[in-house]
Amino acid sequence: MSEVFYQSITQLAAELEAKKLSAVELMQAVIARTKAVEPRVRAFNSFDESDALAQAAASDTRRAAGQSRGPLDGIPVALKDVIAVKDQPLTASSRILANFVSPYDATVTTRLRDAGAVLWGRCNCDEFAMGSSTENSGFHVTGNPWDVTRVPGGSSGGSAAALAAGEAIATLGSDTGGSVRQPAALCGVVGMKPTYGLVSRYGLIAYASSLDQIGPFGRTVEDTATVLRAIAGHDERDSTSYRATILDYRAELAAHKGPWRLGIPKEYFGEGLDPEIGAAVEQAIAFYKSQGCEIREVSLPHTRYCLDTYYIIATAEASSNLARYDGVRYGHRSKQAKDGVDLSYQSRAEGFGAEVKRRIILGTYVLSSGYYDAYYLRAQKVRTLIRRDFLEAYKDVDALITPTSPVPAFKIGEKSDPLAMYLCDIYTIGVNLAGLPGISVPCGFTKSGLPIGVQLIGQPFQEACLLAIAHAYDRAHDWNTRHPIL
Amino acid sequence: MTSVLPSVSSVSPNQSGYEAVIGLEVHVQVKTRSKIFTRVAAGYGHEPNTLTDPVVLGLPGALPVMNKAALDAVIKAGLLLGCDIAPVCKWDRKNYFYPDSPKNYQISQYDQPICRGGSVEIELPGAARNVMGGHKHIPLTRIHLEEDVGKLNHFASDSLVDYNRAGTPLMEIVSEPALHSAEEAFAYLTSLRATMVYGGISDCDMEKGQLRCDANISIRPVGQTTLGTKVELKNLNSISFVRDGIAHEIKRQIGVLERGGVIVQETRDYDGMTGTSQSLRTKEEAHDYRYFPDPDLMPVRVDDPWKERMRAECPELPFPKQRRFIEQYQLPYTLTSVLVWDRALADYFEETVKLAGVAKAQTVGNWIVNDLLREHRKSQAAFADIKVTPAHLAANVKLVDSGAVLPNAAKEIFIEMFATGDMPEAIAERRGLKAAPTDSGELEQWCRDAIAGNAKAVAEFKAGKESAINAFKGPVMKAAKGKANPKLVDETLRRLLAAM
Numbered sequence: 001m002s003e004v005f006y007q008s009i010t011q012l013a014a015e016l017e018a019k020k021l022s023a024v025e026l027m028q029a030v031i032a033r034t035k036a037v038e039p040r041v042r043a044f045n046s047f048d049e050s051d052a053l054a055q056a057a058a059s060d061t062r063r064a065a066g067q068s069r070g071p072l073d074g075i076p077v078a079l080k081d082v083i084a085v086k087d088q089p090l091t092a093s094s095r096i097l098a099n100f101v102s103p104y105d106a107t108v109t110t111r112l113r114d115a116g117a118v119l120w121g122r123c124n125c126d127e128f129a130m131g132s133s134t135e136n137s138g139f140h141v142t143g144n145p146w147d148v149t150r151v152p153g154g155s156s157g158g159s160a161a162a163l164a165a166g167e168a169i170a171t172l173g174s175d176t177g178g179s180v181r182q183p184a185a186l187c188g189v190v191g192m193k194p195t196y197g198l199v200s201r202y203g204l205i206a207y208a209s210s211l212d213q214i215g216p217f218g219r220t221v222e223d224t225a226t227v228l229r230a231i232a233g234h235d236e237r238d239s240t241s242y243r244a245t246i247l248d249y250r251a252e253l254a255a256h257k258g259p260w261r262l263g264i265p266k267e268y269f270g271e272g273l274d275p276e277i278g279a280a281v282e283q284a285i286a287f288y289k290s291q292g293c294e295i296r297e298v299s300l301p302h303t304r305y306c307l308d309t310y311y312i313i314a315t316a317e318a319s320s321n322l323a324r325y326d327g328v329r330y331g332h333r334s335k336q337a338k339d340g341v342d343l344s345y346q347s348r349a350e351g352f353g354a355e356v357k358r359r360i361i362l363g364t365y366v367l368s369s370g371y372y373d374a375y376y377l378r379a380q381k382v383r384t385l386i387r388r389d390f391l392e393a394y395k396d397v398d399a400l401i402t403p404t405s406p407v408p409a410f411k412i413g414e415k416s417d418p419l420a421m422y423l424c425d426i427y428t429i430g431v432n433l434a435g436l437p438g439i440s441v442p443c444g445f446t447k448s449g450l451p452i453g454v455q456l457i458g459q460p461f462q463e464a465c466l467l468a469i470a471h472a473y474d475r476a477h478d479w480n481t482r483h484p485i486l
Numbered sequence: 487m488t489s490v491l492p493s494v495s496s497v498s499p500n501q502s503g504y505e506a507v508i509g510l511e512v513h514v515q516v517k518t519r520s521k522i523f524t525r526v527a528a529g530y531g532h533e534p535n536t537l538t539d540p541v542v543l544g545l546p547g548a549l550p551v552m553n554k555a556a557l558d559a560v561i562k563a564g565l566l567l568g569c570d571i572a573p574v575c576k577w578d579r580k581n582y583f584y585p586d587s588p589k590n591y592q593i594s595q596y597d598q599p600i601c602r603g604g605s606v607e608i609e610l611p612g613a614a615r616n617v618m619g620g621h622k623h624i625p626l627t628r629i630h631l632e633e634d635v636g637k638l639n640h641f642a643s644d645s646l647v648d649y650n651r652a653g654t655p656l657m658e659i660v661s662e663p664a665l666h667s668a669e670e671a672f673a674y675l676t677s678l679r680a681t682m683v684y685g686g687i688s689d690c691d692m693e694k695g696q697l698r699c700d701a702n703i704s705i706r707p708v709g710q711t712t713l714g715t716k717v718e719l720k721n722l723n724s725i726s727f728v729r730d731g732i733a734h735e736i737k738r739q740i741g742v743l744e745r746g747g748v749i750v751q752e753t754r755d756y757d758g759m760t761g762t763s764q765s766l767r768t769k770e771e772a773h774d775y776r777y778f779p780d781p782d783l784m785p786v787r788v789d790d791p792w793k794e795r796m797r798a799e800c801p802e803l804p805f806p807k808q809r810r811f812i813e814q815y816q817l818p819y820t821l822t823s824v825l826v827w828d829r830a831l832a833d834y835f836e837e838t839v840k841l842a843g844v845a846k847a848q849t850v851g852n853w854i855v856n857d858l859l860r861e862h863r864k865s866q867a868a869f870a871d872i873k874v875t876p877a878h879l880a881a882n883v884k885l886v887d888s889g890a891v892l893p894n895a896a897k898e899i900f901i902e903m904f905a906t907g908d909m910p911e912a913i914a915e916r917r918g919l920k921a922a923p924t925d926s927g928e929l930e931q932w933c934r935d936a937i938a939g940n941a942k943a944v945a946e947f948k949a950g951k952e953s954a955i956n957a958f959k960g961p962v963m964k965a966a967k968g969k970a971n972p973k974l975v976d977e978t979l980r981r982l983l984a985a986m
Contacts, residue, residue: 237549239549239550320579330545367776367778
């Protein structure tokens with residue numbers, strides 16, 4: 001059996017329940033591991049040991065009193081530093097929020113507390129979740145635990161790396177164009193983006209509101225299902241949250257039995273796909289075929305417009321969402337300002353990094369008078385077509401299977417061209433534009449030992465089915481028993 | 487550029503050969519318990535930054551949720567003004583940087599406002615004070631719902647922001663450019679304000695910023711159909727300032743053209759205290775607000791049952807009420823023009839008439855307009871707190887009518903009733919203000935004496951001169967020391983005269 005910090009929620013919950021392990025012991029093990037590896041991985045922006053230990057002690061008290069709140073009670077869960085935790089720093093990995101402490105909990109935070117989870121560590125990310133490598137963090141670069149000279153992916157790179165390095169048992173990220181699934185693939189863990197509207201965005205720092213969705217990372221699909229169940233569900237504080245029926249996704253894994261009909265979108269296997277990744281995904285497809293699943297090729301003809309559409313809609317929304325960071329009420333305040341309006345301009349000029357500024361400028365441009373129809377409005381129409389492609393495909397199949405990322409973890413500093421970086425999300429962006437659920441599951445390693453992920457894309461609000469399909473593969477393979485050498 | 491002109495209440499454009507064209511943009515704060523996108527209370531006069539929460543302050547991660555009561559109010563306002571209510575409306579972000587705006591965008595409605603069309607009925611000045619003026623409907627372009635911003639307070643070296651006002655639901659009511667004088671603008675605002683107050687939509691207290699007005703003003707030679715270059719006038723913070731500011735601006739524009747200049751499209755700030763205006767910004771400096779649909783809010787569908795629920799809450803408006811009062815109660819215009827503009831007063835009138843009888847409507851109206859309002863003003867109490875209820879007033883009217891109390895005594899009774907809240911009967915009793923309980927034999931003798939003493943009046947009465955009867959009443963009252971029941975006196979005199 002592996003070290004305690006590499007065990008799954010399912011294993012740990014059983015040990016906690018059997019009182020073979022206390023939540024405090026578990027937390028201490030995770031803290032020790034974090035201190036040992038963090039100098040190389042640097043997955044966290046901050047963590048609060050005493051607060052985490054106090055939460056763990058409270059969990060032990062509950063369990064001793066027979067009031068355990070379920071499988072997450074006492075489990076250390078680290079949150080991407082874009083999700084509000086009361087009285088803890090909330091920075092979005094941006095200098096502009098370097099000293100900001102949130103006075104309130106995000107809805108997912110409240111729900112994790114209600115489930116008994118121990119909230120642990122603020123995970124590094126690309127500044128305001130803009131990027132695919134976590135190199136855009138305003139604070140530091142996170143190393144991929146499998147090779148710390150490589151990126152963990154992004155934007156939720158810290159969340160993926162922390163989990164892969166044993167610095168947490170589960171983590172949360174946010175996924176706007178692939179920001180949970182792509183780093184999950186690059187770090188060899190499971191990462192899921194739920195259907196838009198399934199998980200409340202209240203308390204999530206907005207990047208692109210119509211695309212953002214909080215999603216869980218887990219060592220196994222089962223763990224991912226456990227966390228999703230805790231955080232999903234309608235929230236009256238988020239007008240875009242959907243009144244979906246929330247199931248016990250872990251229990252549902254057994255209820256959904258194949259064989260399923262799986263579609264292979266031909267546009268996702270073209271130029272730019274690393275051959276080792278292509279081969280690993282073919283292997284995964286072969287596995288499903290061997291299980292009696294029907295595999296058929298499908299077409300998503302508007303795939304080639306996804307990247308352009310995304311960078312218009314996401315930047316437009318971001319240019320407005322990020323307007324509030326002006327140094328007036330909170331955050332970095334420039335000392336150079338001449339007057340109230342200048343204060344906003346100077347604080348922003350000093351506080352935001354290059355990629356954030358680039359996207360704000362892009363977004364401002366596409367919304368400008370005279371350009372709105374040609375860019376923003378047109379992109380929204382194309383978005384509708386992209387969604388239609390998926391819904392059309394789902395007439396014949398239950399889910400789609402694709403690579404998560406075209407490339408494995410690349411070297412820190414390797415992709416200096418923003419456009420080359422944008423191509424990292426080519427297989428994940430369509431899912432956000434269409435509002436669908438998607439999950440990345442480890443499906444092998446490159447010859448050089450870098451993890452590979454396969455993506456499964458499900459139908460709107462059919463998370464139970466999607467997780468069951470992913471679980472069928474996950475439980476039949478042992479990729480998650482391999483751990484990086486740190 | 488600052489122009490200084492004497493404050494004028496009226497300019498006659500026709501005399502100058504120019505016609506003014508004015509459109510008004512009126513912001514009305516909707517009276518809801520909580521703010522438009524969160525549960526925090528809306529209010530005025532609280533300690534700075536106490537009516538806030540993550541949503542109001544635009545903290546990272548906070549999201550808006552629409553307050554249905556605010557939508558109810560706008561739908562009601564739209565129905566009161568005869569607007570078309572959109573079956574679906576959406577919310578847009580208006581992007582601009584200013585420290586009073588917590589998110590640096592304002593959630594508003596751009597191309598799909600909740601109300602379109604409709605009109606505000608106004609009354610133009612009549613030929614005399616007691617003559618009703620002509621009426622006119624000023625068409626509306628649209629009404630939309632948005633959020634109010636905070637308030638900047640400037641000090642010597644600093645500016646402080648108070649976000650208590652931020653997130654208060656705000657309606658923007660935009661008129662067509664269909665007003666042609668400062669007086670029409672004044673009448674428009676008076677009527678619009680009364681409508682909002684009547685509907686319970688807003689208290690429209692301009693001092694508290696609950697109603698604010700910007701005016702777009704242009705002039706053109708009389709007869710020209712195309713519009714002149716418009717100037718936007720801002721900060722018109724009382725209805726009188728709106729009137730004065732517009733008059734000033736019309737005069738300024740005429741002056742510019744007369745001197746051979748051209749009107750520059752600009753926004754000007756009007757200072758009501760000095761009667762001057764100053765350029766704030768020209769067209770070139772105008773914002774590009776980069777409107778786009780707010781992805782945090784869902785569009786709202788307004789179905790027929792919802793509209794009908796709001797329609798059922800719509801009260802009768804002042805002008806229709808005025809026409810009805812004139813028709814139903816035969817009230818003179820002057821009385822109605824006092825009664826109908828205050829819903830509480832109009833309701834008070836109708837309740838009293840219900841108790842006193844329609845035949846006494848004008849009497850009741852006079853009591854309210856003269857005595858009740860006089861005492862109310864003196865007392866400085868809230869109208870809802872006054873002790874004279876419609877039942878009190880109706881009882882007093884009946885006492886006079888029955889002859890039990892003489893009109894002068896009733897006035898005294900009213901004042902005491904206002905102070906104490908006692909019923910008039912009790913006050914009359916206590917104060918000895920009742921007409922004398924008349925011994926019929928004694929009264930008859932006084933009447934006989936009076937008739938006997940004035941043969942000329944007897945002859946005139948017999949000849950059909952009805953008013954001649956009054957000649958006998960003086961002596962009778964004198965004999966009765968003023969305490970005889972006038973009704974009984976009249977009856978007795980007529981009986982005796984008829985028998986002669």
